Amino acid sequence: MALSAHDEKLFELRLERSRRDLFDMLEGLYGRHPDFAAFRNQVEDRMRAAWTRRPKDLKWLDMKRDLEPDWFQRPDMVGYVFYIDRFAGDLKGVLSKLDYLEEIGATYVHFMPCLKPRPGDSDGGYSVMDYRAINPAYGTMKDFEAVAKAFRERGISLCIDMVLNHTAREHAWARAAIEGDPDKQAYYLMFEDRTLPDAYEETLLEIFPDNAPGNYTYEEKPGKWVWTTFNTHQWDLNWANPQIFLEIIDIMFFLANKGVDVLRFDAVAFMWKRMGTRCQSEPEVHMILQALRAACRIVCPAVVHLEEAIVSPKEMLPYLGRGAHDGKEGNLAYHNSLMVQFWSALAARDTALMTYVLQTHFPTVLRNATYATYIRCHDDIGWAISEDDAEAVGVTGPGHRAFLSDFYEGVFPGSFSRGVLFGVNEETGDKRISGSFASLAGLERALESDDHDAIHRAVERVLMGHALMAAYGGVPLIYMGDEIAMLNDYSYRDDPHLAHDSRWVHRPRMDWTTVERVRQGDDGSPEARVWHGVRNIMARRRVTPELHAGHPIRVPFAPVEGVFALIHDAPTGPLLCLFNFNEETVDVPGEWALSEGISSFDDA
Secondary structure: OOOOHHHHHHHHHHHHHHHHHHHHHHHHHHOOOOOHHHHHHHHHHHHHHHHHHOOHHHHHHHHHHHHOOOHHHOOOOOEEEEOHHHHHOOHHHHHOOHHHHHHOOOOEEEEOOOEEEOOOOOHHHOOEEEEEEEOOOOOOHHHHHHHHHHHHHOOOEEEEEEEOOEEEOOOHHHHHHHOOOHHHHOOEOEEOOOHHHHHHHOOOOOOEOOOEOOOEEEEOOOOEEEEOOOOOOEEEEOOOOHHHHHHHHHHHHHHHHOOOOEEEEEOHHHOOOOOOOOOOOOHHHHHHHHHHHHHHHHHOOOOEEEEOOOOOHHHHHHHHOOHHHOOOOOOEEEOHHHHHHHHHHHHHOOOHHHHHHHHHHOOOOOOOOEEEEOOOOOOOEOOOOOHHHHHHOOOOHHHHHHHHHHHHHOOOOOOOOOOEEEOOOOOOOOOEEEOOHHHHOOHHHHHHHOOHHHHHHHHHHHHHHHHHHHHOOOEEEEEOOHHHOOOOOHHHHHOOOOOOOHHHHHOOOOOHHHHHHHHOOOOOOHHHHHHHHHHHHHHHHHOOHHHOOOOOEEOOEOOOOOEEEEEEEEOOEEEEEEEEOOOOOOOOOHHHHHHOOOOOOOOO
8 A cells, every 4th residue: 555645745754853863773773783774774664664554543643642742741641550351351341431431530541461461371461472462351453443442532542561571482483483493583582501691690680589580491492591581481582683673663563553552661671681780771772762762753653652660760760761862762651769659658657768769869850751650550569769768868778678568568566558478589688569559558457447547547548649649740540449449359369370479469350339339429438438539639630730741840848747748830830739648637837838939829
């Protein structure tokens, strides 16, 4: 199918706009390959072919978002995250829940892994065997396209996961590699013996020390060691091979042309390997991601990228583009520090560390990018608190991390929480935590003891967390079930496929019976209070222009212990947001607010 004269001209204009952003990165990555010129031509040919195949309605969306590049930074963006089967059974079931998504204010919906996974244990869907097919349990690609179209008609953007670091062992490329295909073996990192793996292992970390120790797996048939950072069935891709870039952009454009608005690139920190390092966040990772972003700006500029890099603030910010590449890498990145610091301040009833970290490590504003803010998600909580940050406010890193693990497991004296340990590292002593928002915030324990005051405090904690992620700017992500205060689901322990992974404790099936009850009105139950509270918070956010992510943010130290302050310096004037992590009401001096430029007071 040939391009029209209009489409050909538009493609050329976008190619010229992003040519250097794309090809400078590719030359840095692959310029020494003898066939680089042919590779460069292949990249351009594949972009042109994908643009030719792009549906007309998506080309119009490209135009609209080119004219409104801040569309994902606006305060009407509210995200909702769920596993398709646990939310609605399958994709056709999702179509029956569109009114519900609108009711909670969702304008961005993230389907947890929905591409075809390997059979059996698939790391929750992150072990993908076919990037061009939907998990058969959810439906077909035709069903997926129908949902994407229905979302567009209601102004909802669709986000899905695309794993960049690895494929499943059952992927067609890996199967060919097992059978001895040298080209496909070059798609992965395979070694004849342990010499190089052992040398790399000296500086590598273990991601799943309990379930998948080490970073390599021996494959009998080819007689080689395969790099497997995460699980034995997840084979790391060899991004030093330019053929991988070609394969990945083909998949990226395919998904974009099916109606995906946000591509969540999973496990990006691990994509490039270098001897003597942790093989995380190497400079080439950023070059790859910048090239992928530039390619999307040429073919499908309506699509934005969410980089999944749960790393320190110093490592995370470059994923949103810094320095010469400011605004040219990811559009979105998870604000892991905001989440960790919320739970830290809640346990300690002290916001000094939270304020210090958010004030010290994060810029006041980002260019062409923003954060995905969240308090709970599908994953565990790792206590990403550095020794330097902890010591800056008078605590120790190991001591504070141990306190948080004990507190949220529920074994620390006076803890209100009920959580489950995950990923215990016996060598370092680090322990991560699983648990639902409501259970970690104290509701499960409070309901068991029928303590009405404790129930009230737990509800307030849940609402404050949602208010924080809504007020920080960026895209707040509501995790399915948190809006009705769903508790831990321990039934995973009875499923042999899930029992080894405590993260399933906070991956319940949606409680539609409770949903129908709370939609009838506020009956005073904790579920109803949270439901109506969360909806009110997100509704207030939508009509508060000061929360646009393009406005600078200040994080001053509040004059009252246990209070966290956040100021948006908007053109209409500053907006002060206060969060009380104490168990009781406190007074914040008006003089302090005036000194920060706040001249009028409103319950916003």
